[in-house]
Amino acid sequence: MIEIKxxxxxxxxxxxxxxxxxxxxxxxxxxVVVVIGPSGSGKSTFLRCINRLETANYGEILIEGIDxxxxxxxxxxxxxxxxxxxxxxxxxxxxxxxxxVMLTQxxxxxxxxxxxxxxxxxxxxxxxxxxxxKAYPAQLSxxxxxxxxxxxxxxxxxxxxxFDEPTSALDPEMISEVLxxxxxxxxxxxxxxxxxxxxxxxxxxxxxxIFMDYGRIVEEGTPEHFFKNPTHQRxxxxxxxxxx
Amino acid sequence: MxxxxxxxxxxxxPNKLLCYATFNKNIFLPSHFDERSEKxxxxxxxxxxxINMVSNIKRLKKKGLxxxxxxxxxxxxxxTSASLYLAAAKIDYVxxxxxxxxxxxxxxxxxxxxxxxxTAVIVSNDKGWNxxxxxxxxxxxxxxxxxxxLNILDGEYVYKEGIIGSYSxxxxxxxxxxxxxxxxxxxxxxxxxxxxxxxxxxxxxSSNPFFKWSAITYVExxxxxxxxVQIFIWYFVFGSILDAIFASHxxxxxxxxxxxxxxxxxxxxxxxxxxxxxxxxxxxKGQAEAAxxxxxxxxxxxRYIILPQALKRILPPLAGQFINLIKDSSLLGIIAIRxxxxxxxxxxxxxxxxxxxxxxxxxxxxxxxxSLSMALQFLEKRSxxx
Ligand SMILES: Nc1ncnc2c1ncn2[C@@H]1O[C@H](COP(=O)(O)OP(=O)(O)O)[C@@H](O)[C@H]1O
Ligand SMILES: [Mg+2]
Numbered sequence: 001m002i003e004i005k006x007x008x009x010x011x012x013x014x015x016x017x018x019x020x021x022x023x024x025x026x027x028x029x030x031x032v033v034v035v036i037g038p039s040g041s042g043k044s045t046f047l048r049c050i051n052r053l054e055t056a057n058y059g060e061i062l063i064e065g066i067d068x069x070x071x072x073x074x075x076x077x078x079x080x081x082x083x084x085x086x087x088x089x090x091x092x093x094x095x096x097x098x099x100x101v102m103l104t105q106x107x108x109x110x111x112x113x114x115x116x117x118x119x120x121x122x123x124x125x126x127x128x129x130x131x132x133x134k135a136y137p138a139q140l141s142x143x144x145x146x147x148x149x150x151x152x153x154x155x156x157x158x159x160x161x162x163f164d165e166p167t168s169a170l171d172p173e174m175i176s177e178v179l180x181x182x183x184x185x186x187x188x189x190x191x192x193x194x195x196x197x198x199x200x201x202x203x204x205x206x207x208x209x210i211f212m213d214y215g216r217i218v219e220e221g222t223p224e225h226f227f228k229n230p231t232h233q234r235x236x237x238x239x240x241x242x243x244x
Numbered sequence: 245m246x247x248x249x250x251x252x253x254x255x256x257x258p259n260k261l262l263c264y265a266t267f268n269k270n271i272f273l274p275s276h277f278d279e280r281s282e283k284x285x286x287x288x289x290x291x292x293x294x295i296n297m298v299s300n301i302k303r304l305k306k307k308g309l310x311x312x313x314x315x316x317x318x319x320x321x322x323x324t325s326a327s328l329y330l331a332a333a334k335i336d337y338v339x340x341x342x343x344x345x346x347x348x349x350x351x352x353x354x355x356x357x358x359x360x361x362x363t364a365v366i367v368s369n370d371k372g373w374n375x376x377x378x379x380x381x382x383x384x385x386x387x388x389x390x391x392x393x394l395n396i397l398d399g400e401y402v403y404k405e406g407i408i409g410s411y412s413x414x415x416x417x418x419x420x421x422x423x424x425x426x427x428x429x430x431x432x433x434x435x436x437x438x439x440x441x442x443x444x445x446x447x448x449x450s451s452n453p454f455f456k457w458s459a460i461t462y463v464e465x466x467x468x469x470x471x472x473v474q475i476f477i478w479y480f481v482f483g484s485i486l487d488a489i490f491a492s493h494x495x496x497x498x499x500x501x502x503x504x505x506x507x508x509x510x511x512x513x514x515x516x517x518x519x520x521x522x523x524x525x526x527x528x529k530g531q532a533e534a535a536x537x538x539x540x541x542x543x544x545x546x547r548y549i550i551l552p553q554a555l556k557r558i559l560p561p562l563a564g565q566f567i568n569l570i571k572d573s574s575l576l577g578i579i580a581i582r583x584x585x586x587x588x589x590x591x592x593x594x595x596x597x598x599x600x601x602x603x604x605x606x607x608x609x610x611x612x613x614x615s616l617s618m619a620l621q622f623l624e625k626r627s628x629x630x
Contacts, residue, residue: 083537
């Protein structure tokens with residue numbers, strides 16, 4: 001479903017950084033891929049390339065056969081199909097929770113109000129935010145905000161969801177409420193690419209784990225493979241660090 | 245900030261200091277307030293209490309000094325006015341405030357006169373009277389409104405130029421029309437200034453060099469030359485060119501006020517543009533990323549996400565800019581627009597009461613700017629609550 005072929009990404013400011021070096025991988029429909037790796041290894045850049053918040057310097061990304069770096073591609077249509085959840089939630093602070101979820105349905109998908117409303121109410125219930133629909137994001141806890149952000153992304157009926165460290169900015173007691181929503185989503189068969197340090201989540205729901213370091217994919221495999229006998233020395237070191 | 249420097253209570257308790265700082269920030273940057281409103285609101289309450297406490301402590305401690313300062317302030321006000329009055333008396337200036345009033349509004353007597361002579365027939369209706377003057381089967385009809393006093397009787401013979409009715413009406417004086425012109429030109433220039441500023445601010449941030457460089461050039465030209473010169477250029481350069489072109493095509497020429505408004509609007513637009521740019525840049529990049537990642541176009545992102553947040557934030561500096569605009573409109577007098585300042589000058593040349601009139605003029609500007617800043621503060625508060 002998503003085919004990533006030999007992408008390179010180099011940042012030139014403030015100094016030259018090779019964020020991605022010859023990264024290739026395939027993500028099938030319904031698959032849950034967890035991306036792990038040390039900070040600065042290019043995980044975020046990798047995700048951001050998939051919905052073209054960054055443009056790769058070289059290489060190709062095909063989503064359902066459509067080349068997203070091609071000039072002819074309507075990026076807004078592709079992005080609407082690729083949901084993204086950020087570490088810092090990025091809810092719209094001047095809109096209520098309800099409006100946050102409604103807005104893009106009305107403006108981007110041009111859904112009717114009734115239909116969008118039905119979807120919004122359903123999704124807010126699904127992520128467990130029913131009594132706060134009229135509240136503004138600032139009045140919500142971090143965990144609640146992130147769940148709203150997930151609802152906002154799913155409301156677009158995406159083909160794939162990208163999560164960039166969705167629980168890293170949360171207080172420990174709120175992490176599980178967000179992970180539970182993500183697990184439920186995975187069970188429903190959503191295609192997901194998740195950058196996370198939550199190894200429990202990786203063990204439980206990942207179909208495949210990718211380990212990145214210095215902008216490269218170092219190792220790729222099932223969770224069992226990773227947590228029982230990883231091949232590379234770097235992977236072992238990283239997992240030791242993170243699991244201890 | 246001087247408050248906490250002088251206050252041992254706050255200096256010793258960093259937690260309260262933080263509250264105080266938060267409170268202070270919320271006063272001056274109200275836009276941040278709503279983002280964390282619920283969490284912070286009890287903190288602000290606390291901060292308010294602390295501040296009250298502080299000022300109370302201070303008041304208790306130096307009560308004598310505090311009261312003395314208040315008295316000193318009013319004494320100073322009194323002395324300033326008194327010395328001005330005495331100085332004026334010294335040069336034999338006679339204050340005649342009552343003369344000022346008639347330049348705002350005066351009673352104008354309107355007389356309805358006949359153009360021919362003849363016999364009058366009065367036909368009354370609910371709006372007034374129709375006076376039919378007939379002579380040799382030639383009939384003229386004059387209308388006299390109900391508020392007027394009728395001077396003739398039915399069937400009376402009236403002579404040419406005879407007054408058949410008269411009434412007095414309140415008319416706006418030259419100062420009132422000057423004030424109105426100031427309000428009108430400022431208001432129109434404000435509206436266009438906002439439009440130009442929005443476009444300029446957004447263009448300034450565009451990655452397209454055409455838009456970006458156009459905006460930079462415009463802003464630098466406007467900010468780098470005096471408004472007075474710009475008004476001259478609009479009126480004497482662009483004005484002359486347009487007049488010549490219009491005259492050769494038999495169009496009516498544009499009134500000078502429109503050149504004045506254009507100069508003010510473009511002048512303000514450049515400053516508003518910079519304010520808008522700063523406002524947009526102050527919005528977290530994550531907002532645009534979230535919007536774009538949901539499939540919004542650049543326009544939708546700007547329209548629904550960035551601008552609403554930025555506008556809230558730039559309201560205070562915008563208020564200052566528009567207050568400047570009102571004051572700068574006093575320069576329009578130099579191209580023969582009779583706005584408030586020019587009107588005042590003209591009135592002075594006939595009334596010879598310069599002291600009263602210049603004070604009056606200043607007070608009227610003060611009323612305008614003050615009510616504008618009040619209105620914007622109200623808007624700001626309302627958006628805070630929301
Ligand atoms: N917009 C950017 N400009 C410059 N350098 C960047 C930018 N984004 C990321 N980088 C650099 O690219 C590298 C990879 O970053 P990132 O993908 O965020 O890593 P990770 O998410 O794994 O921590 C880092 O060295 C980072 O400094
Ligand atoms: Mg990252």
